[in-house]
Structure formats: structure tokens, C-alpha cells
Amino acid sequence: MKLSRRDFLKISGIGGLVFSTGLSGARVLAQAGGADEFYFIQLSDTHWGFNNLKFNADPEGTLPKAVATINSLQHKPDFVVFTGDLTHTTDDPEERRRRMKQFKSIAERLEVAQVRYLPGEHDAALDAGAAYQEFFGDTHYEFSHRGVNFIALDNVSDPRARLGDAQLKRLQSKMAELDHAQPLVVFAHRPLFPLRPDWDWATADGEQAIQLLMSHPRVTVFYGHIHQEHHQQTGHIAHHSAKSLIFPLAPPTSAGKKFKVAWDQQQPYAGLGVRQVGLSEKRAVAEIEELQIKT
Amino acid sequence: MWPLLLAVAASSCTTLSGNEDPPRVVTLEARRFAYTPAVIELNKDQPVILELISKDGLHGFNAPQLGLRSDVAPQAPARLSFTPHEKGRFLFHCDIFCGSGHDEMSGEIVVVD
Numbered sequence: 001m002k003l004s005r006r007d008f009l010k011i012s013g014i015g016g017l018v019f020s021t022g023l024s025g026a027r028v029l030a031q032a033g034g035a036d037e038f039y040f041i042q043l044s045d046t047h048w049g050f051n052n053l054k055f056n057a058d059p060e061g062t063l064p065k066a067v068a069t070i071n072s073l074q075h076k077p078d079f080v081v082f083t084g085d086l087t088h089t090t091d092d093p094e095e096r097r098r099r100m101k102q103f104k105s106i107a108e109r110l111e112v113a114q115v116r117y118l119p120g121e122h123d124a125a126l127d128a129g130a131a132y133q134e135f136f137g138d139t140h141y142e143f144s145h146r147g148v149n150f151i152a153l154d155n156v157s158d159p160r161a162r163l164g165d166a167q168l169k170r171l172q173s174k175m176a177e178l179d180h181a182q183p184l185v186v187f188a189h190r191p192l193f194p195l196r197p198d199w200d201w202a203t204a205d206g207e208q209a210i211q212l213l214m215s216h217p218r219v220t221v222f223y224g225h226i227h228q229e230h231h232q233q234t235g236h237i238a239h240h241s242a243k244s245l246i247f248p249l250a251p252p253t254s255a256g257k258k259f260k261v262a263w264d265q266q267q268p269y270a271g272l273g274v275r276q277v278g279l280s281e282k283r284a285v286a287e288i289e290e291l292q293i294k295t
Numbered sequence: 296m297w298p299l300l301l302a303v304a305a306s307s308c309t310t311l312s313g314n315e316d317p318p319r320v321v322t323l324e325a326r327r328f329a330y331t332p333a334v335i336e337l338n339k340d341q342p343v344i345l346e347l348i349s350k351d352g353l354h355g356f357n358a359p360q361l362g363l364r365s366d367v368a369p370q371a372p373a374r375l376s377f378t379p380h381e382k383g384r385f386l387f388h389c390d391i392f393c394g395s396g397h398d399e400m401s402g403e404i405v406v407v408d
């Protein structure tokens with residue numbers, strides 16, 4: 001039987017404490033759940049270097065505040081992952097590296113065992129990921145953690161937003177190796193499914209990746225790019241996009257052109273945030289909880 | 296979720312049936328980070344040749360609701376021939392990442408009677 005977070009908290013007898021102190025479900029799972037429960041944090045679209053105050057009146061403070069929010073958590077995540085657009089793009093290769101260096105020095109203040117990175121098109125599309133790799137390593141990779149397999153895909157280093165044949169081939173052989181008894185979590189910057197193609201919210205060859213992923217019974221995809229929370233299924237695969245840490249974009253149901261949501265002085269940092277994801281080898285569905293950044 | 300493909304991308308040697316008008320040629324210029332014109336008004340059922348040219352580097356032209364896409368390169372204009380058969384407003388955007396304003400590089404095709 002799958003317990004909801006609320007059920008879990010009730011059963012564990014710490015629900016009141018949890019809600020009154022604002023402790024999150026994912027952390028509670030890590031604290032009081034089975035030994036195999038763990039959680040990680042997803043951050044996305046920090047766009048370091050973006051400085052239009054109309055859309056973020058605190059462009060240099062938002063990321064440090066998110067880092068401080070995570071560092072203040074009583075129970076630390078096993079790792080933090082940034083799903084792309086770490087920096088805002090620039091034509092100047094030196095400025096790009098300056099932004100990456102600054103971004104990385106802030107991200108490294110996270111008091112967690114490991115910080116993982118993925119590129120977004122702003123980081124990697126103008127130089128095929130060259131600067132990104134100098135600072136953050138491979139643009140796509142795999143790892144496993146406590147009985148869960150992870151695959152980070154790169155659908156941004158090609159300015160045409162393609163994974164490309166080489167990466168699809170690698171995904172295919174990886175999928176053949178995976179133990180279906182263990183859950184699979186996929187990270188990417190852009191949505192693999194055509195969420196809103198006329199807003200460029202798609203991956204040119206994403207359908208091929210989804211077809212490969214379909215062979216696995218428990219797949220969850222976490223991505224960014226669209227600067228807001230969004231949840232969608234393609235078959236049995238769940239796709240969850242994360243909020244940005246710079247500005248929200250309009251919801252995909254909006255008519256007309258894509259637009260940024262302006263900063264609201266009455267509600268600063270609204271629409272921005274970080275996400276906790278609780279997982280375990282046995283858990284069928286990832287436990288997701290959105291956290292506001294502390295200001 | 297999307298309207299049916301409204302336009303049929305025909306070959307550039309479209310044979311004109313009796314009551315169809317000759318193709319109208321519309322030039323669309325791309326430069327970082329805008330298209331000129333940003334809004335293209337077309338007449339329903341009138342064949343069109345869209346001539347795409349870049350004034351700087353490589354861009355894309357993608358109008359997914361119309362089933363149209365092409366690279367937009369400097370020097371060598373690309374041509375897309377089609378006939379819109381449905382009224383409405385259809386977005387197009389640059390789908391080859393081109394820099395800091397790429398996310399805003401878009402336009403609209405408006406098909407009227």
C-alpha cells in the first residue's frame with residue numbers, strides 16, 4: 001500500500017510537529033522513514049548574470065538565499081541537483097566563465113555531500129558545452145544512489161535542442177542494463193515531451209528518448225526550462241518541472257506569446273523556490289514537496 | 296491539444312488550380328533577436344511562398360501549429376511554400392539557440408479571410 005505523505009505523518013505520530021515547524025515531508029521521510037528512504041533537492045534555472053530588475057529585484061541575492069534555505073534544513077538532502085540554465089547566456093566567452101565561476105562558488109556553499117549539475121541552453125548552446133565542461137564536467141552522465149538509478153540527459157548543448165544519435169544510443173544501451181526492480185530517475189533541462197512546442201518547450205528528438213524510457217516500469221523525469229512547477233504523464237512516465245530561481249514564466253495554458261512574470265513588490269520571490277524529492281528503492285512514486293526560499 | 300495541421304506544406308512547384316490565386320511571396324528577415332515583420336498577415340486559401348533570410352548568424356523558423364520549419368541562414372534564403380486553410384493566429388519562433396534574446400525571438404502569422 002502506498003501511503004500519502006499525510007498518512008505517513010499520521011502514522012509516524014509526528015504530523016503535528018511536522019506541520020507546526022514547517023519541517024518537510026521529504027526530510028521527515030529521511031528522518032523517520034525506512035532506512036532506505038532518502039531525499040534530494042532540485043534547483044533550476046538560476047540564470048546567474050541575468051539582471052533585469054523588473055523581473056527579479058534581487059538577482060544576486062536569490063541564489064544565495066536558496067542556498068541558505070537549504071543549509072538551514074535540519075536534515076540534509078543526500079545531494080542537490082541543478083537542472084540547467086545555471087548562468088544567463090552571454091556572447092563573451094570570458095564573461096560566460098566569470099558567471100560560471102561565481103555561480104559555482106555560491107553553489108559550493110551548499111552544506112551537502114554532493115552537488116550535481118546539468119547544463120541548460122543558456123550555459124551550453126553557444127559553445128557546444130565547452131565552458132560548461134571546464135567548470136562542471138560531463139554534460140550527461142549516469143549514477144546510482146541507494147538503490148535508485150539516475151540518468152542525466154543533455155538536450156541543450158546542441159543549439160537545435162537535440163539529444164542526438166550518440167546520446168540516444170548510449171541511453172538505449174543503458175536502458176538494456178538497468179535492473180527494473182530499481183526505480184529510474186531522469187534529469188534533463190528541457191521537457192522531453194512536447195509541452196508547448198510553439199513556445200520552444202520541447203526537445204526535438206525527445207520522443208525517441210521517451211520511447212526508450214518506456215521499457216522501464218518506474219521512471220520519473222525531473223526537468224527545468226519552463227520556470228514553474230508542472231506535472232504531466234506520458235504513459236506511465238511522470239514528468240515534473242521545477243520552479244526557477246530567477247523569474248517565473250507564464251503557464252503553458254496562456255494564450256499568445258510566452259512571457260516572463262514581473263517581480264511583485266508585494267510578494268517578492270513569489271513563484272520561485274526549490275524542490276525536495278523523497279525516494280527509496282521500494283517507493284513506487286517519488287514524494288515531491290516544494291519549498292519557498294527564506295528571505 | 297493542437298489544432299489539426301492547418302496548412303499543407305506543398306512543393307515549391309505548386310500547380311495552381313483554377314480558382315486559386317498565384318502564390319504571394321512574403322519575405323521574413325531574422326536577426327538577433329527579432330523577425331521583421333513580427334506579424335505576417337496572410338489570406339486564407341491563398342498560396343504563399345515564405346522567403347526566410349538572416350541578417351546575421353544562423354536562426355531557425357518554427358511554426359509547429361502550421362507544420363512549418365526551416366533553418367534561416369544568411370546569404371542563402373530558404374523558401375517555404377504553403378497554403379493556409381484555416382483562419383487564426385499561429386506563433387512562430389527561433390528554434391536554434393542564438394543568444395541572450397533567443398527566448399523572445401518569435402512572431403505571429405495571422406490568417407484572415
Ligand SMILES: [Cu+2]
Pocket residue numbers: 327328353354355389390391392393397400
Ligand atoms: Cu535566433
